[in-house]
Amino acid sequence: MLIILDRDGVINEYDGNYICSADEWHPIPGSVEAVARLCNAGHRIAIATNQSGIARGYFGFDELDAMHEKLERLVEAQGGCIDFIAYCPHHPNDQCHCRKPLTGLLEQIRQHFHLDTLKGAIMVGDSRKDLEAGHAAGCQPVLVRTGNGQDTERHLDARPIPGVEVTIYDNLSKFADALLSAEGW
Ligand SMILES: [Mg+2]
Numbered sequence: 001m002l003i004i005l006d007r008d009g010v011i012n013e014y015d016g017n018y019i020c021s022a023d024e025w026h027p028i029p030g031s032v033e034a035v036a037r038l039c040n041a042g043h044r045i046a047i048a049t050n051q052s053g054i055a056r057g058y059f060g061f062d063e064l065d066a067m068h069e070k071l072e073r074l075v076e077a078q079g080g081c082i083d084f085i086a087y088c089p090h091h092p093n094d095q096c097h098c099r100k101p102l103t104g105l106l107e108q109i110r111q112h113f114h115l116d117t118l119k120g121a122i123m124v125g126d127s128r129k130d131l132e133a134g135h136a137a138g139c140q141p142v143l144v145r146t147g148n149g150q151d152t153e154r155h156l157d158a159r160p161i162p163g164v165e166v167t168i169y170d171n172l173s174k175f176a177d178a179l180l181s182a183e184g185w
């Protein structure tokens, strides 16, 4: 199965402040291991992440690359791998087609894997825009309670996404536990 992850608040700690360097990038406990466990069970892992800090001038492409190298090294040290990282470097006012809740990043991922559709894929996020993008692209949306997740859960209770049944887990590790045990691992 293809599993698409948001980055900030799903894989790494996120408190609402921009993460501008690899030194500021800290994995949520258990998340790197969860990615590796999913890989070892035969799943493919992609990331779809909004990084408007680039357009805002808070950090550059070199810093973003360094964050992603750190992430990939950590996952590889656990025996897993990240297949593809799609990011939106634009500002919300740039009217790009990739910034979630739009589906451009997911479209890049679909093309990378030469898929006709993302139906059957899962999109895991901590923000409403992740769930909306995932749903719009045909993925099954999953919410985690790390990062923005608890706020997102509260707002979803008040204002559900029409037609969307969102599954919720405490964190990425709990999501991996549930998926792998449902698959009989
Ligand atoms: Mg996030």
Ligand SMILES: [Zn+2]
Pocket: 088, 089, 090, 096, 097, 098, 099
């Ligand atoms: Zn964009």
